[in-house]
Amino acid sequence: MKILHSDPKTGTLKIRTDTLDDLWHLEKVISEGDEVESHTFRTYKVGKTEEKKPVKIRIRAERVEFAKSANRLRVLGTIVWGSPEEFVQMGRHHTIEIGKGDKVKITKQWKGHEINRIKQAEKESKKPRVRIIVMDDEKALTAILRAFGVEYGPEFRNAGSKKDEKYEQAERGFFGKIMAEIERHPEKFIVAGPGFAKDNFKEFVKKRNPELLDKITFENVSYAERSGVNELFSRGIIEKIMGEERFEKEMKLVEETAAEIYKDSGRAVYGLPEVKKAAEAFAIDKLLVLDEYLRSDSEVEEVVNLADRNKAEIVIVSSEGDAGERLKGLGRIAALLRFKMREP
Structure with missing residues (x-):
């Protein structure tokens, strides 16, 4: 992933995707109501025939889907701007497809953990994979x-x-x-x-x-x-290995957290109420949260943002892997602590 342009005042980030992992990261940061702009095609009717015309379109996102089989990220929403105007109908639905090597502009109210995720993805892209x-x-x-x-x-x-x-x-x-x-x-x-x-x-x-x-x-x-x-x-062997590596890293952290919980060492907490207390006490070193839980609960988002402001490392765990299943059993959110909240 490459950040091509950033404007904190407008909340606009222009990004080039380089790998399938980049599409996975974008799926986790694009939410309903965000504006997404990219080059795409619109069907234009000329008499009785239909032609596909290249256009640049900005949509207000309603749904985001990662189509693994096609190696594409699909963002469905309503058109709010487009060029050339004669090929674009404002307010109509359109799906922007994003693949490896595509450039996309996202405008939204960025949360700290989302910006950190994009920056970390860019940093990781420079390393050997x-x-x-x-x-x-x-x-x-x-x-x-x-x-x-x-x-x-x-x-x-x-x-x-x-x-x-x-x-x-x-x-x-x-x-x-x-x-x-x-x-x-x-x-x-x-x-x-x-x-x-x-x-x-x-x-x-x-x-x-x-x-x-x-x-x-x-x-x-x-x-x-x-x-x-x-x-x-x-x-498809390379992509499979890289995906497994990401899941392995997540599993290692979840297992480490679970081990501290089972030892009752006082160095880990789980479940939203306990994690929230730890975040308020500036005690969190690493926070693990299930991706679907973060996207669906505003209180979880507030806790993650608080931990992020307190310089905790935020690890968003995919619900698709074994680590996600294990984290579900720990209340979908857990944390490793900088110091003990209580004596074991």
């Missing part, structure tokens, strides 16, 4: 997925030949270089390739550093070339 290695018996090509695209890294070669007596020694050296590359970076890795090379590498890692396997996903692709990286995209 996932690292990729496509490999066969002879070579391994590395790549880094960033928000702006794929950046290719070093290539490792197997110095041996299967005809050589010392081939196994050369293969171990080859695998050792790949393993060292994975150990150097904190991000998740996808290791893919044709044949058995990746499977043999998996066994190599299993014997030497089995914990490393926790951050590696193994996949099949046709070639250990750039076309193999493209194949991972076309099959």
